[in-house]
Amino acid sequence: xxxxxxxxxxxxxxxTLSLHASSPSxxxxxxxxxxxxxxxxxxxxxxxxxxxxxxxxxxxxxxxxFSVVCEAAPQKRADSAAKRDRQAEKxxxxxxxxxxxxxxxxxxxxxxxDGLRKKSDAxxxxxxxxxxxxxxxxxxxxxxxxxxxxxxxxxxxxxxxLARRKKAVEIHHGWYTPAPAETA
Numbered sequence: 660x661x662x663x664x665x666x667x668x669x670x671x672x673x674x675t676l677s678l679h680a681s682s683p684s685x686x687x688x689x690x691x692x693x694x695x696x697x698x699x700x701x702x703x704x705x706x707x708x709x710x711x712x713x714x715x716x717x718x719x720x721x722x723x724x725f726s727v728v729c730e731a732a733p734q735k736r737a738d739s740a741a742k743r744d745r746q747a748e749k750x751x752x753x754x755x756x757x758x759x760x761x762x763x764x765x766x767x768x769x770x771x772x773d774g775l776r777k778k779s780d781a782x783x784x785x786x787x788x789x790x791x792x793x794x795x796x797x798x799x800x801x802x803x804x805x806x807x808x809x810x811x812x813x814x815x816x817x818x819x820x821l822a823r824r825k826k827a828v829e830i831h832h833g834w835y836t837p838a839p840a841e842t843a
Contacts, residue, residue, distance in 0.1 A: 754808045761803055761817070764796040768821055776828045783834045786825070793821050 771789045775781050797818055804814035829835035 757799075757803050757806075757808045761796070761799050761809070764792070764799055765817060765821065768792045768796050769824060772824050772828050776831055781832055783832075786829065786834070789825065793825060796821060 768789065771792060775785055775789065778785070800809065800814045800817055803809040804811050809817075826835060830837065
């Protein structure tokens with residue numbers, strides 16, 4: 660990097676200078692040395708790159724302007740960062756599966772409740788099968804909250820949504836009558 664500043668004083672006749680790895684198959688961790696790049700009249704630029712690229716280009720506006728673009732290769736990541744990435748990916752897949760199961764179970768309960776609501780000759784015993792589905796959904800939601808996949812308020816909101824919908828169906832068919840609100 661001895662005379663890198665001399666790259667700014669390139670003559671106008673050079674439009675673009677680019678340094679690339681000699682072979683495209685070289686890894687990003689290989690070191691590439693470009694020594695004494697001759698431009699004119701003994702002008703040289705010593706550049707040491709580590710899998711990156713240096714390009715010097717001439718601007719098209721008057722007066723001539725030069726820009727230097729340096730792209731450095733990313734440094735090797737620490738082992739602890741790579742491990743955290745692996746752990747995060749494992750948790751993401753695990754949480755995704757759990758959330759998918761919660762959505763599926765809630766959807767099944769809500770579809771059964773909608774079907775029961777539309778049924779004109781429904782009996783009170785029909786709700787027992789739906790209560791089993793609700794219990795399974797509650798169990799999955801509680802486990803997700805316990806392991807940290809869902810926030811506890813999110814879990815409570817989803818369980819409440821199922822309970823409210825069940826109660827609405829019971830009220831619709833007359834199997835449940837809410838107590839009148841007491842005024843104080």
